[in-house]
Amino acid sequence: MQLTYILELLKPTKRKQNIFLNSIAEVVKNRQFIAEKLKAGENKLSSADFKEINLPSAVKNQNIREVKALYKLFLKSNSSKDNLAFKANQPICYNNQNYKIDHHIISIPLYSTKCQRFAFPVKQTERFEELHKYIKSGCKLGKASLFYKRGKWYFAVTIKIADKETTNSRVIGIDIGLRQLAVASIKNSQGKEINRQFHNGKQAGFIRKKYRSLRRKLGQAKRVKAIKNIDDKEQRWMTDLNHKISRQLINLAVQEQVGTVIMENLENIQNTAKSLNRADRNLHNWTFYQLQQFIEYKAQLAGIKVEYINPKYTSQSCCKCAKVKKANRKANLYSCECGNHIHSDLNASRNIANKYLEQQSA
């Protein structure tokens, strides 16, 4: 699988920063020219076609490849726009022959009056250490890009690591929702529960209400920009929480020697959040999706497989006797005539695990 590491660079000097910014401006120009040529039907492009652009030819070639791919997507999208338009803040892309990572220094070619290599120290972080371990163990670096965001410079590096996959037969069924953001049930291959984990949504609900009332107040004052800031803040808060939840779930999975994570295919999640207004529902779809992505990513890193099952009846059926009855679920409690009384989301997470185990044994 391919991983991306976003490394923060230590603050460059004013002179270097200006060279960076100039290069970015050249990249924007280069990409726009490429898009124009593609629109004019010129498909055979090389760096020599862009002599007026001050960039290393390797970067020009990389731009050509990327804009060609984007242009294909643009044509497919049937957009009403005239052509691709590149924003002023473009990343500068490199392939693995253009840049080097040596200890804590990244060196890349940039153009001022002539092409020069520049060395940039990277901020030492745990992530950077992790990347180093992969490089040392012989993993191959892939594409990278240099970009500027909120006053800081970053270098995003991709690296290909070997897929390791466990053969452990234990599974973890994870139910994702609102009252409980995630509930997990770990089962062995015979269907016996070994461990469980709850992540309740009380705090998230509280934060959501807080931001909603803030938004309402600002809405009356028509402060669009302030509202946007609040939205960003709320998103960052949720993203952070999703990182924590996914980390704890996968830690438990590793500790319990789980081989497969099972989640619901949530493409039609609308129904789970009926009680919410539309804006909240969109936010929730987004955070549910993000949480699943984080879980998937961390699971793969740990060599754990990820499978998705159809969510039909997972919350309505009894995890003990498999009877399907919607009325048996009342808010937090699932009560079945067979004597099974259980937290409704734990019931769902067990069903998710069961569904997969049944498919396996069928």
Ligand SMILES: [Zn+2]
């Ligand atoms: Zn039952």
